[in-house]
Amino acid sequence: MKSLRFRILVILAVVFLVSSFATWQISDSIARHVTHDFFEGSIRLQLDDARRAFEAGGSTALRQCLSEMDSAFPGTHYLLDAQGRDLISGIDRQQILSAGSGPRNHPSKVNGQFVIVRASADRKYYLLVIAPPPPSAAWVRFAPYFVLLTLAIVLLGWLLSIGIVSPLRRFALTVDRFGRGDLKARVQSKRKDEIGDLGRSFDSMADRIETLLTAERRLLQDVSHELRSPLARLSFAAELMKGATDPDDALERMQREIMRLSQLIDTLLEVTRMEGDFLSRETQRFSFSSLMQEVMSDCAFEAEARSIEIVSRIKGTRDMEGNPELIRRALENVVRNAIRFTQENSSIQFEANCDSSGIVVVVGDSGPGVPEELLTRIFDPFVRADESRDSSSGGGVGLGLSIARRAVLLHHGSISAKNLHPGLQLTITLPAAIAETASHSSS
Numbered sequence: 001m002k003s004l005r006f007r008i009l010v011i012l013a014v015v016f017l018v019s020s021f022a023t024w025q026i027s028d029s030i031a032r033h034v035t036h037d038f039f040e041g042s043i044r045l046q047l048d049d050a051r052r053a054f055e056a057g058g059s060t061a062l063r064q065c066l067s068e069m070d071s072a073f074p075g076t077h078y079l080l081d082a083q084g085r086d087l088i089s090g091i092d093r094q095q096i097l098s099a100g101s102g103p104r105n106h107p108s109k110v111n112g113q114f115v116i117v118r119a120s121a122d123r124k125y126y127l128l129v130i131a132p133p134p135p136s137a138a139w140v141r142f143a144p145y146f147v148l149l150t151l152a153i154v155l156l157g158w159l160l161s162i163g164i165v166s167p168l169r170r171f172a173l174t175v176d177r178f179g180r181g182d183l184k185a186r187v188q189s190k191r192k193d194e195i196g197d198l199g200r201s202f203d204s205m206a207d208r209i210e211t212l213l214t215a216e217r218r219l220l221q222d223v224s225h226e227l228r229s230p231l232a233r234l235s236f237a238a239e240l241m242k243g244a245t246d247p248d249d250a251l252e253r254m255q256r257e258i259m260r261l262s263q264l265i266d267t268l269l270e271v272t273r274m275e276g277d278f279l280s281r282e283t284q285r286f287s288f289s290s291l292m293q294e295v296m297s298d299c300a301f302e303a304e305a306r307s308i309e310i311v312s313r314i315k316g317t318r319d320m321e322g323n324p325e326l327i328r329r330a331l332e333n334v335v336r337n338a339i340r341f342t343q344e345n346s347s348i349q350f351e352a353n354c355d356s357s358g359i360v361v362v363v364g365d366s367g368p369g370v371p372e373e374l375l376t377r378i379f380d381p382f383v384r385a386d387e388s389r390d391s392s393s394g395g396g397v398g399l400g401l402s403i404a405r406r407a408v409l410l411h412h413g414s415i416s417a418k419n420l421h422p423g424l425q426l427t428i429t430l431p432a433a434i435a436e437t438a439s440h441s442s443s
Contacts, residue, residue: 005161012157016150042073043118047127050079051120059088075114075131082124097126109133167195175202183210234258286324288359289317292352295331303339309347310335316354320430322411330407330415333400334363334426341367341424359430369419378417379405404428 046069053065062079066088069077079087084094097117099110107114116129167189177185186206189199234257241247241254296312303310320327338348342365349364370378377383381402401415408415413430 005158005165008161008164009154009157012153012160016153043116043127043129046073046077046129047079047118047120047125050077050127051125054079054087054125063088073129075116075129078128078130080126080128082126084126093128096130097128107131164195167191167199171195171199171202178206183213231261234261283322284324285319285321287317288320288327288354289314289352291324291328292331292361295328295335296350299332299335299339302336303348306339306342307345308339308342310350311347312350312352314352314354318354318359320359323407326407326410330404330428331361333404334361334415334428337400338363338365338367338424338426341365343367359428361428362425363427364420364423364425366420366423369422369424370417372419375417375419379415401426 050062050065050069054062057064066077066079078093080093080097081087083092084097085092096110096115099108099115107116109115112133114131114133116127116131118127119125171187171189174185174187183206186203187199188203189196191199234254238254241251292312292314296310300310335348335350342348346366348366349362351362353360374383379401381399383402405415408428408430411430413428415426415428417424417426419425
């Protein structure tokens with residue numbers, strides 16, 4: 001049985017047959033117990049009436065009494081004496097009397113007739129009832145009901161199988177399409193039962209797989225694009241060294257390109273590590289305020305080199321549970337991005353608000369800003385606001401903000417960007433669910 005629909009129909013048919021047989025047996029047993037007392041009382045009453053009629057009026061009165069019983073009850077009634085002789089006709093019915101004495105007063109079947117025998121308390125009289133069996137075609141009266149019931153069971157089973165098998169077949173086709181490379185294939189089930197839950201779980205899994213595969217393909221394309229330029233420059237520098245009048249200058253150029261390649265590879269490895277399981281990373285409680293002060297101190301040297309002032313305003317103090325190194329890299333990348341694009345002899349605004357609702361960090365620069373269509377894409381790997389910028393002009397490889405976003409998301413936070421005209425403002429929000437006040441932690 002490979003078809004689930006056929007299996008459901010067979011199971012329902014078996015259940016119907018078993019339940020029908022069990023119902024018949026139970027009903028028959030109940031009917032026997034319920035009607036036994038009534039049947040016995042009726043037979044005893046007939047025996048007493050026939051005896052009183054015979055003793056009071058002889059065979060004539062007995063004939064009248066038995067005739068009335070034959071009209072009122074099915075079968076033919078006889079009253080016999082102790083030797084089994086018919087009290088009306090005098091016929092000896094001892095043989096049929098002996099054959100009709102079944103166990104537990106149950107009727108016996110003799111020559112195709114049901115025979116019922118009951119004796120009086122003093123054993124002087126016997127009531128003999130010979131009744132024809134029920135018509136063999138009596139079941140025909142009930143056959144239409146069984147046919148209708150069977151058809152109803154089959155119809156309900158068919159509808160049930162359709163409701164179960166059809167969505168499973170659609171689900172199997174969707175899984176097959178997804179497995180063949182159609183990453184857009186979705187079940188999109190609106191059912192509220194377990195099959196619907198299964199479909200929604202698959203859709204959620206498919207969304208994650210599509211996102212990961214798409215990001216992987218895009219990352220491979222971007223990596224190949226980013227590696228092409230420094231490798232080309234290395235090849236060019238190697239050619240220059242063959243006939244260069246100043247080999248030291250060509251060697252220095254090659255070393256710079258090698259350093260840039262090494263930096264790019266290290267950054268890519270860091271992104272890959274951050275894509276791993278955050279739960280397996282070491283987490284600890286640390287002071288977020290102290291961490292921000294360290295970041296400001298480290299970035300101050302780079303800012304001073306370009307005559308840029310970092311104006312910081314930090315409100316409140318909080319402790320936080322998480323990975324301090326990831327948070328440090330996120331803050332450093334955001335601040336250094338602002339330093340890179342801020343005009344010289346200007347300032348960067350750094351604000352941090354730590355309260356019961358969470359932590360909000362806002363960094364604003366006075367640079368050229370970002371085109372509106374790139375505001376959400378600047379956090380993707382290798383996306384730069386000005387594609388003409390390369391590593392030599394300080395534009396980086398476009399991974400700093402991507403690393404910052406991943407670090408914030410791993411801590412269940414968010415990061416966004418908006419233009420200030422002029423300048424760009426980046427906002428990092430960390431929810432209160434992962435941050436605890438210093439006073440609470442100390443208690």
